Amino acid sequence: MNDKLRLGVNIDHVATIRNARGGIHPDPIHAAKLAEKAGADGITAHLREDRRHISDSDVGRLMEAIDTPLNLEIAATAEMLQIALRHKPNAACIVPEKREERTTEGGLDVAGGATSLQPVISQLKDAGIRVSLFIEPDQRQLDAAAELGADIVELHTGRYCDVIGAARDEELKRIAEAAIYTHQLGMECHAGHGLTFDTVMPVAAIPEVVELNIGHFLIGEAIFSGLESSIQRMRALMDKARADAPGAKPA
Ligand code: PXP
Numbered sequence: 001m002n003d004k005l006r007l008g009v010n011i012d013h014v015a016t017i018r019n020a021r022g023g024i025h026p027d028p029i030h031a032a033k034l035a036e037k038a039g040a041d042g043i044t045a046h047l048r049e050d051r052r053h054i055s056d057s058d059v060g061r062l063m064e065a066i067d068t069p070l071n072l073e074i075a076a077t078a079e080m081l082q083i084a085l086r087h088k089p090n091a092a093c094i095v096p097e098k099r100e101e102r103t104t105e106g107g108l109d110v111a112g113g114a115t116s117l118q119p120v121i122s123q124l125k126d127a128g129i130r131v132s133l134f135i136e137p138d139q140r141q142l143d144a145a146a147e148l149g150a151d152i153v154e155l156h157t158g159r160y161c162d163v164i165g166a167a168r169d170e171e172l173k174r175i176a177e178a179a180i181y182t183h184q185l186g187m188e189c190h191a192g193h194g195l196t197f198d199t200v201m202p203v204a205a206i207p208e209v210v211e212l213n214i215g216h217f218l219i220g221e222a223i224f225s226g227l228e229s230s231i232q233r234m235r236a237l238m239d240k241a242r243a244d245a246p247g248a249k250p251a
Contacts, residue, residue, distance in 0.1 A: 003210075004239070004242070005204055005209065005210065005211065005212065005238050005239070005241075005242050006041035006042060006210060006211040006212070007039065007040050007041050007042075007211070007212055007214065007231070007234065007235055007238060008040065008041065008042040008043065008044045008071055008190075008192070008211055008212065008213040008214070009032070009035040009040040009042075009043055009044065009213075009214065009215065009218060009231060010043075010044040010045065010046070010192075010213055010214060010215025010216075010218075011028040011031045011032050011035065011043060011044070011045060011054075011215065011219070012028070012044075012045060012046050012053040012054055012215055012216075013053065013215060013216055013219040013220075014026050014027070014028040014030075014031040014219055015028045015053035015054050015055070015058060016052070016053045017219075019052065019053060028045070028053075028054065028058055028062075029058065029061045029062055029065050029066075031219075031227060032062055032065065032066050033065060033066070034227050034228055035227065035231055036066060036067060036068050037228065038227065038228040038229075038231035038232050038235070039231055039232060039235040040068060040231060040235075041068055041069075041211070042068045042069045042070070042071055042090070042211070043062060043066050043068060043069075043070055043071070044070075044071040044072075044073060044093070044213045044215065045058065045059065045062060045070065045071075045072060045073065046072075046073035046074075046095065046104075047059055047072065047073070047074055047080065047083065048075075048097060049075060049077065049079075049080075049097060056083065059072065059083065059087055059089075060087065063087050063088075063089065069089070069090030069091065070087075070089040070090055070091075071089065071090065071091045071092075071093055071132065071213065072084055072087070072089040072091070072092050072093070073092075073093045073094075073095050073104075073134070074092055074093070074094060074095070075094070075095060075096070075097035076094050076108075076113075076116065076117055076120045081120050081123060081124070084124060084127075084129060085123065085124070085127050085129075088127060088128065088129060089129060090129070090130060091129065091130040091131070091132050091151075091152065092124050092129050092130070092131060092132065093132040093133070093134055093152075093154055093213075094108060094117070094120065094121075094131065094132070094133050094134065095108060095134040096108045096109070096134070103193075103216070104134065104156075104158075104193065105158075106136060106156065106158075107134055107135035107136035107138075107141060107155075107156045108133055108134055108135050108141075109141070110133055110135055110141050110144040110145050110148065110150075111140050111141055111143070111144040114144055114147070114148060117133075117148055118148055121148050121149060121150065122149075125149065125151075130151045130152060131149070131150050131151050131152065132150065132151065132152035132153065132154050132190060133145045133148075133150045133152070133153050133154070134153075134154045134156060135153055135154070135155065135156065136155075136156050136159075137155045137156070137171075137174045137175045137177070137178030137179075138174075138178065139178070139181060142178060142181050142182055142185060142187075143185070145185075145187065146185040146186070146187060150187055151187065151188060152187060152188040152189070152190055153182050153187050153188075153189060153190070154190040154191060154192055154211075154213065155175050155178055155179065155182075155189065155190070155191040155192075155209075156191075156192075156193050157175060157191050157192055157193050157194060157195055157199075157203055158193040158194045159171050160172055160175060160194075160199065160203070161193070161194030161195060161196065161199045162194065172202050172203070175191065175203060175206065176206050179191070179206045179208035179209050180208055182208065183208040188210055188211075189208050189209050189210060190209065190210065190211040190212070190213060191203050191206075191209050191211075191212055191213075192212050192213035192214060193213075194216075194217075195212060195214045195217065196217040197217075197221075197233065197234065197237060200212065200214070200234060200237050200238060200241070201237055201238075201240070201241035202241070204237070204238040204241035204242055205241040205242065205244070205245040206245075207245060207247060207248075212238065214234060218230045218231055218234060221233075
């Protein structure tokens with residue numbers, strides 16, 4: 001459990017900048033290749049219904065270009081299911097999606113939406129795609145995810161990043177407890193959303209968490225220090241947190 005923590009780099013916002021002007025620059029696939037060189041263990045991309053950043057052709061180009069696993073974030077719609085089945089990424093992370101939101105707000109209501117999620121999850125799994133569900137650190141949602149046969153849950157760290165002081169400590173405790181419970185239920189535990197250099201270490205120190213998915217901060221920081229440097233620094237902080245965590249194996 002204390003083995004090296006994987007870093008999935010989300011390259012959506014390279015595409016956001018590209019799309020601000022149209023055209024082909026900057027290319028998110030170029031960013032994905034650089035991310036791999038800098039130490040990313042996987043690439044994450046969210047194909048949204050409104051295609052505000054990643055496009056359909058980006059998904060195909062990523063599948064061809066990258067050497068690490070692609071984690072494709074999608075809403076549980078018939079259209080997105082067909083796209084995932086066509087490209088067969090390593091994993092599909094099902095997220096809630098609202099057209100008017102700026103980013104993914106809150107986790108998926110797995111407990112309340114089990115009937116509509118079940119066929120999507122089954123078809124993805126039948127195609128050999130690992131299924132991840134993006135949820136709040138909440139026992140009821142975790143039970144429902146396990147019930148539906150999810151391989152992975154990704155715990156939403158947005159609230160943890162948004163609050164400060166005692167509220168952040170409380171939220172971290174919720175995430176740590178949810179990570180232990182995820183592991184007990186036999187699912188792989190990932191975490192992400194809103195993580196920065198300042199917030200990543202306590203989450204990285206949770207031994208049951210095996211992957212963090214980080215995007216917006218890394219792409220923003222790349223403006224100042226370059227993409228490889230921002231990823232390398234994040235990677236170093238994650239590794240340090242892991243090495244210093246109680247019960248860590250000696251290197
Ligand atoms: N994980 C999931 C499921 C997400 O939807 C996102 C945002 O697209 C992230 C991780 C990464 O969040 P951020 O861009 O804030 O690092």
